[in-house]
Amino acid sequence: MIHKFAQSLLVLGGARSGKSRFAQMQAEALPGQLVYIATAQAFDAEMEDRIARHRAVRGARWRTVDAPLALAGAILAESRPDSVVLVDCLTLWASNLLLCEEDVAAAIAGLTAAIANAPGKIIFVTNEVGLGIVPDNALARRFRDIAGDINQAVAACVDSAIFVAAGLPMVLK
Amino acid sequence: MIHKFAQSLLVLGGARSGKSRFAQMQAEALPGQLVYIATAQAFDAEMEDRIARHRAVRGARWRTVDAPLALAGAILAESRPDSVVLVDCLTLWASNLLLCEEDVAAAIAGLTAAIANAPGKIIFVTNEVGLGIVPDNALARRFRDIAGDINQAVAACVDSAIFVAAGLPMVLK
Amino acid sequence: MIHKFAQSLLVLGGARSGKSRFAQMQAEALPGQLVYIATAQAFDAEMEDRIARHRAVRGARWRTVDAPLALAGAILAESRPDSVVLVDCLTLWASNLLLCEEDVAAAIAGLTAAIANAPGKIIFVTNEVGLGIVPDNALARRFRDIAGDINQAVAACVDSAIFVAAGLPMVLK
Numbered sequence: 001m002i003h004k005f006a007q008s009l010l011v012l013g014g015a016r017s018g019k020s021r022f023a024q025m026q027a028e029a030l031p032g033q034l035v036y037i038a039t040a041q042a043f044d045a046e047m048e049d050r051i052a053r054h055r056a057v058r059g060a061r062w063r064t065v066d067a068p069l070a071l072a073g074a075i076l077a078e079s080r081p082d083s084v085v086l087v088d089c090l091t092l093w094a095s096n097l098l099l100c101e102e103d104v105a106a107a108i109a110g111l112t113a114a115i116a117n118a119p120g121k122i123i124f125v126t127n128e129v130g131l132g133i134v135p136d137n138a139l140a141r142r143f144r145d146i147a148g149d150i151n152q153a154v155a156a157c158v159d160s161a162i163f164v165a166a167g168l169p170m171v172l173k
Numbered sequence: 174m175i176h177k178f179a180q181s182l183l184v185l186g187g188a189r190s191g192k193s194r195f196a197q198m199q200a201e202a203l204p205g206q207l208v209y210i211a212t213a214q215a216f217d218a219e220m221e222d223r224i225a226r227h228r229a230v231r232g233a234r235w236r237t238v239d240a241p242l243a244l245a246g247a248i249l250a251e252s253r254p255d256s257v258v259l260v261d262c263l264t265l266w267a268s269n270l271l272l273c274e275e276d277v278a279a280a281i282a283g284l285t286a287a288i289a290n291a292p293g294k295i296i297f298v299t300n301e302v303g304l305g306i307v308p309d310n311a312l313a314r315r316f317r318d319i320a321g322d323i324n325q326a327v328a329a330c331v332d333s334a335i336f337v338a339a340g341l342p343m344v345l346k
Numbered sequence: 347m348i349h350k351f352a353q354s355l356l357v358l359g360g361a362r363s364g365k366s367r368f369a370q371m372q373a374e375a376l377p378g379q380l381v382y383i384a385t386a387q388a389f390d391a392e393m394e395d396r397i398a399r400h401r402a403v404r405g406a407r408w409r410t411v412d413a414p415l416a417l418a419g420a421i422l423a424e425s426r427p428d429s430v431v432l433v434d435c436l437t438l439w440a441s442n443l444l445l446c447e448e449d450v451a452a453a454i455a456g457l458t459a460a461i462a463n464a465p466g467k468i469i470f471v472t473n474e475v476g477l478g479i480v481p482d483n484a485l486a487r488r489f490r491d492i493a494g495d496i497n498q499a500v501a502a503c504v505d506s507a508i509f510v511a512a513g514l515p516m517v518l519k
Contacts, residue, residue: 012339014304014476016494046484128338130187131360132305132478133313138219140479148189148339155339163338165474165509166358166494166501168518172341185512187477301511303360305478306486311392321362321512328512336511345514 001169002029005160008115009123010172012151014131018167020054020088023125028061030121032082036064037074039093054088068096072107072114079118090126090154094147098139104146108153115157124158126151174342175202178333181288182296183345185324187304191340193227193261196298201234203294205255209237210247212266227261241269245283252291263299263327267320271312277319281326288330297331299324347515348375351506354461355469356518358497360477364513366400366434369471374407376467378428382410383420385439400434414442418456425464436500437473440493444485450492454499461503470504472497 003009003026011026013019027034036058042048055064067074071093079085087093097104115122129147155161161172176182176199184199186192200207209231215221228237240247244266252258260266270277288295302320328334334345349355349372357372359365373380382404388394401410413420417439425431433439443450461468475493501507507518 010339014474014494015480016476016491016498017474018494018498046487126339128187128190128477129479130189130477131301131303133302133308133317134188135479141219144479145189148187148191151339152189152191155341161339161341163343165518166356166472166497166507168501168507170343170509170516170518172338172343183512299512301360301363303362304474304476306475306481306490307361314392318362321360321364324512325362325364328514334512334514336516343516345511345516 002026003160003162003169003171007121008158008160010155010158010161011123011125011164012128012161012172013164014128017164019164020125022164022167022169023086023088023123024058027084027086027123030084032084032120033063033080034061035078035083035085036062037067037071037078037085037087038064039068039071039087039089039096041068041096068093069100069102072110075114075118075122079120079122081119083120084123085118085120086123086125088125090124090150091129091147094150095143098143098146104149108150112153112157115154124154126154175199176333176335176342176344180294181331181333183328183331183334184296184298184337185301185334185345186337187301190337192337193298195335195337195340195342196259196261196296197231200257200259200296203257205257205293206236206253207234208251208256208258209235210240210244210251210258210260211237212241212244212260212262212269214241214269241266242273242275245287248287248291248295252293252295254292256293257296258291258293259296259298261298263297263323264302264320267323268316271316271319277322281323285326285330288327297327299327348372349506349508349515349517353467354504354506356501356504356507357469357471357510358474358507358518359510360474363510365510366471367403368508368510368513368515369432369434369469370404373430373432373469376430378430378466379409379426380407381424381429381431382408383413383417383424383431383433384410385414385417385433385435385442387414387442415446415448418460421460421464421468425466425468427465429466430469431464431466432469433471435471435473436496437475437493440496441489444489444492450495454496458499458503461500470500472500
């Protein structure tokens with residue numbers, strides 16, 4: 001299912017919900033250069049495997065750029081009037097910001113400015129992580145707060161937002 | 174976005190989903206006295222900080238009442254034909270009921286009776302906590318069951334219900 | 347609320363979201379023999395209690411069949427042109443496949459073939475388990491991946507899919 005959007009789209013969903021595939025399908029339905037901005041960092045074999053699997057399902061139209069932290073800069077550097085930039089995903093970015101003790105509020109402000117100023121289309125993939133039991137440890141709760149704040153900030157400034165469950169979309173806006 | 178409702182509204186969402194802010198926005202769009210019924214109890218500094226932050230974003234139109242356990246009584250005591258009562262949140266109330274070993278079925282029956290009998294508008298905020306992995310410990314599973322039972326019971330008797338994700342609403346009813 | 351569907355329906359939701367009751371209501375609104383295919387295995391008293399409670403709320407129209415692993419076979423054996431088969435739930439089936447080290451891809455292929463070939467109506471109940479924090483242990487992450495893959499595969503081949511929150515439905519398709 002292709003969801004029409006003007007300039008920017010947020011795709012929100014759970015782990016293994018099909019959100020990345022849904023987002024890639026939206027990008028591939030559009031003309032122009034496709035740029036995949038990956039925020040993932042491979043710390044172990046499980047993560048490397050996951051990244052490699054995701055990379056394999058993307059086709060030859062995609063160029064991949066890594067931006068574990070400097071996401072706003074990467075978006076502004078890569079976005080062209082005729083390009084589609086796909087950022088996958090904001091939740092790993094949240095995790096990277098937390099682990100590197102970055103200023104989260106400043107990072108969010110930079111990201112929303114980049115969304116406003118990027119000349120081409122942008123699609124964001126993100127996880128909803130706040131619908132389970134309150135985590136035992138404080139770091140996980142802090143992560144959950146940061147991820148939620150990023151999701152709310154991006155959702156407020158994109159044109160369209162979709163919640164994906166079991167590969168199927170529900171329109172948020 | 175303001176969602177029109179007749180008498181009672183349930184706002185359901187994850188942690189840091191913007192559900193409290195959404196619910197407050199609905200209340201503040203209405204005329205009359207605004208009453209905030211807080212179910213939170215501050216057991217530690219992190220919780221105190223969270224409560225203080227929430228209280229600070231509410232304006233001068235709000236009066237705050239604490240009701241960690243006796244929620245039905247507080248609703249009936251505070252509701253007036255021209256008031257808006259906001260209960261934030263049912264999930265902390267569920268947690269308080271569990272920790273104080275209250276009779277949950279009786280508490281739910283009392284709450285739904287209060288919803289039926291309150292003369293003014295009521296808005297409930299609640300968490301969905303059942304969309305993660307089954308928790309390891311039995312107390313967390315029991316909490317998840319109680320929170321789910323309360324959500325279902327309240328959802329069945331309110332006029333309107335909204336699921337909030339990333340600050341954006343999806344209408345349940 | 348009764349949701350019209352042609353042949354097959356997926357009901358997705360959290361723990362204690364009312365998804366099983368919603369699915370049973372859909373089945374009971376239809377004529378014909380009602381067959382309940384249970385994937386649950388009682389390993390302990392808590393689970394036995396949960397199974398007994400669920401069984402008690404089903405009425406005399408229901409026949410119950412256990413299929414903790416051989417789900418596709420049970421569907422094909424039980425489905426008749428005038429029957430309604432309710433499978434509750436795919437998440438416990440995912441857990442059984444994982445614990446018994448079954449070939450998950452083959453099991454999914456068998457299930458989707460059974461959906462395509464069953465002569466009568468089928469309703470599936472399943473949990474969304476990927477909307478919380480990433481679990482600490484690798485087995486839970488593997489389970490979450492399998493459960494998500496099953497949900498996506500079934501969602502892709504049923505006619506209708508519903509997300510239930512607090513007992514209330516949102517239409518996915």
